[in-house]
Amino acid sequence: MTAQPTPVTVLGLGPMGQALAGAFLAAGHPTTVWNRSPGKAEAVVARGARLADSAAAAIAASPLVIVCVIDYAAVRAIIEPAVDALRGRTLVNLTSDEPEQVRDLAAWASGFDYLDGSIMTPTITIGEPSARVLYSGPEDTFDRHRDALASIGGTATYLGADPGRAAAYDMALLDVFWTSMSGLVHAFALARAEGVKARDLAPHAQDVMSLLPVFTGQLAGEVDDGEHPGEQSSLRSAAAGMAHILRASRRHGLDTSVLAAALDIARSAIPDHGDEGFSRLAEVIAR
Known part of the structure; x- marks a missing residue:
């Protein structure tokens, strides 16, 4: 018996979000997606992703939630109204912003696990051996989702418990x-x-x-x-x-x-x- 791939939700379908959703789909993860502009979901839906009609519904679909948008203001605009749906789940934030923004968001996070990550390579590397991602936050959270996050490809480097370390x-x-x-x-x-x-x-x-x-x-x-x-x-x-x-x-x-x-x-x-x-x-x- 082999474990079934973890269901994953991807919030944000810019070029990087689409690449992330595609990598999870390619690795066999049931993948739910949501974007403020639904038209951007067409390509990944055609590959098998399920499009949710709201951020909260997308979050509720999976134990592991990935968010990758333009900045932390956009992250908060998406997750704060849907925070109840995050209870008991893990949010992995792959959005780039300042370390202090990361620490503020990690301090706000309550009732769910929070892990921060920084993607250090372009979209074309996602799902490939050349991808490079840095992570920081609770080590047990990183270890628990290490296998699913490996679908992003390449090297995943854990930098420590300080949630702002990857952003630094x-x-x-x-x-x-x-x-x-x-x-x-x-x-x-x-x-x-x-x-x-x-x-x-x-x-x-x-x-x-x-x-x-x-x-x-x-x-x-x-x-x-x-x-x-x-x-x-x-x-x-x-x-x-x-x-x-x-x-x-x-x-x-x-x-x-x-x-x-x-x-x-x-x-x-x-x-x-x-x-x-x-x-x-x-x-x-x-x-």
């Missing part, structure tokens, strides 16, 4: 991503202004970005140890390089607000720490 990782990692993406599109704009096609620059940009994994580990160690050697590259030399980019960008009339802000931070550290390394800026930013 999420915010920091998205900081890396969106700051990098902003730099990339700015680089393409600067290249085009100089008559270089983005496609021609792209292979060289990939070579430059391949350095980031090496520097990530190195800078992390320096930040944690409070040591910021600058023999190979100092803050003073980094600021000079950033200033060259700013001048070239301004000559073409490009928006330089992002890099200008970064240069301001670096320059503020130079009087006291100019000969130290770039990792020193983690402390400067914190002050």
